[in-house]
Amino acid sequence: VFQPAGGQLRVGVAIGEHVLDLAAVAAAGLLPADPAAFAAPSLNAFLALGRATWTATRRRVGELLTAGNTELRAAGLVPGALHPQDAVHLCLPVEVADYVDFYSSLEHATNLGRLFRPGGEPLLPNWRHLPVAYHGRAGTVVPSGTPIVRPCGQRLSPRAGEPSFGPSTRLDIELEVGFVVGVGSRLGTPVPAADAAEHIFGLVLVNDWSARDIQAWEYQPLGPFLGKSFATSISPWVVPLDALAPFRAPARPQDPPVLPYLRAEGDWALDLDLLVELHTAGMAARGLPPEVISRTNLRHVYWTMPQQLAHATVNGASLRTGDLFASGTVSGPEPGTYGSLIELTWGGTQPLRLPDGSERAFLEDGDTVTLRGWCGGDGGRPRVGFGAVSGQVQPAPLSG
């Protein structure tokens, strides 16, 4: 979803460094869906139309953009309906209905267990039997570029034994990938894992900003609340599941075997490269480029999207168009592949050294974090880019 200078919000598709205005293309009668679905401030109306329309629309857009096709030009849409990406405003692509955050990386859950519950068994007994998840705050899912105001809250000082109030001193990121639900489901009727592709439209990058000190004090017994709810950033581009077909791979083995409702046929792991860039205000002032602090891949994740969807609805909970389901932090097996600072710096005890000479255990004001993702582009495979999701940390408000 984008907004051209002086224009209304509308749905577009990325073509290299440009955006093609699908509202204009549909208004010219060139797309197999109601033009109103594209002349809209979110993808939701298009998402609700279902897989047959998603696939037909994607195929048709591909056709229109094939070398030699003159339909866009004949309809007077070139260059008018093609905008340079940097001349438009990229917006929140989806009106988020409910936001669910999983905890599906074995390595992340093990690392967090070690850090949050030292001395205990890192992985709790339920973890290998079900994809653990909780509901997050849908109203604070924000588009890439939204400033992230450092949250205030209660945190326990280990010495005092009492909580104190103030700005979080352990502000962190979580590198995640989320899927967006297109077609909803009926209350009381579970969605089988086999039907996942009928409901999942596509994927976005997610930065689940986390205040570790607030989270550690508040999270028992009902889970994370204010440690997460201040902001969750998503990328402006939703990559359709169809576009990811060449990059699907066998899921990793699961031991013990899962219950029947969690069994999913087909290759549902995704060979999606991911990285985290950190750019401090000091680096920016010295003209230094952002530093890559983690490189990982979504294929490491233990629980797959059909399993997540089947689990989230097995109790009869319904889906709605615009539901966002995030993977949880994507961490690989080695330290440089972890998707959060609390893991990369091991609870802040091993700060990162940055090119401007500074160190980082957790984020400081002025830091910009950017997540990037892409599939392929190597070995002759096409490249499918997810673009980026970015946010800069702003100082906490003075009050409180």
Next chain:
Amino acid sequence: VFQPAGGQLRVGVAIGEHVLDLAAVAAAGLLPADPAAFAAPSLNAFLALGRATWTATRRRVGELLTAGNTELRAAGLVPGALHPQDAVHLCLPVEVADYVDFYSSLEHATNLGRLFRPGGEPLLPNWRHLPVAYHGRAGTVVPSGTPIVRPCGQRLSPRAGEPSFGPSTRLDIELEVGFVVGVGSRLGTPVPAADAAEHIFGLVLVNDWSARDIQAWEYQPLGPFLGKSFATSISPWVVPLDALAPFRAPARPQDPPVLPYLRAEGDWALDLDLLVELHTAGMAARGLPPEVISRTNLRHVYWTMPQQLAHATVNGASLRTGDLFASGTVSGPEPGTYGSLIELTWGGTQPLRLPDGSERAFLEDGDTVTLRGWCGGDGGRPRVGFGAVSGQVQPAPLSG
């Protein structure tokens, strides 16, 4: 929000056993707000107009309904705009944005701590310092009367050590009261406790249906998910905060003293009588009336609405019109005042005996639970009714 036979959804106000159609009254120019706010399928448009409009509208409706006022009759609205409640369909009053569930009853948190973590300290160290809460599923908030399909899921058999799958065998209710946000707030800017009345439009009864066996197995470390997300029922009537002014009372003392951001001036406890009725299929077949299984009062609750609102936004999380914040189970100090079956039957060990000779530890298929609430009606005080929220348990689906 109601739907007259063959008509569109619209906003109404309860007058005894009738509903006054506010869309018709506003269309006749008799209300101080845009008629479109009432000719709507939810209260949200009206809620967004803010406290001055809420108060002026309530005052004006009271004036129109005063004995001797002839304006409704002169406009041809009596009897046409007055519908018997049992001739219309009462709908979900609010399009729920985010749903947050607190855990604000000291007695309930203590009881659940004893039952879920036997041998440990019942109240966790954070409980008296902050109003513990988690996000629930907004998309499965349903109106009174919606059938509640028994959820399936994983639960741990104490003997097996491994989870099994099937219909919940510990289906429970939670008697709660929720407040609905009218006016939202800006991301990054906390809402002070003193501003609560600018944001809170009114209150509803909430039944937060809970599958205790599913919840017990899944809830660590990220909190309740499928044990709660299959359905949350709310009453059709939203009682405006203004109407509750005569029933406000001093909040109970809090020890230790709370942090400054949680201090709220004024009387924010509410003398709201609550009860839980259970009607089994067997009782219905014998013509027996519902049995009252609990009587309690909202004034027992430890954390107040301004404290809940200030806490939920202190990290900068924004509010939206339609946000629902529920109290958590309202339990009083004595066994007959508990707001859930797991407390009333002490984990199922002390089943209730019912008038048809049956026993209940947890809910069986065919059981209907109704929550009722009212303020006053005694000692010369006016009575303000909350109506009822009701739901009947349906058998689990066969698949799985």
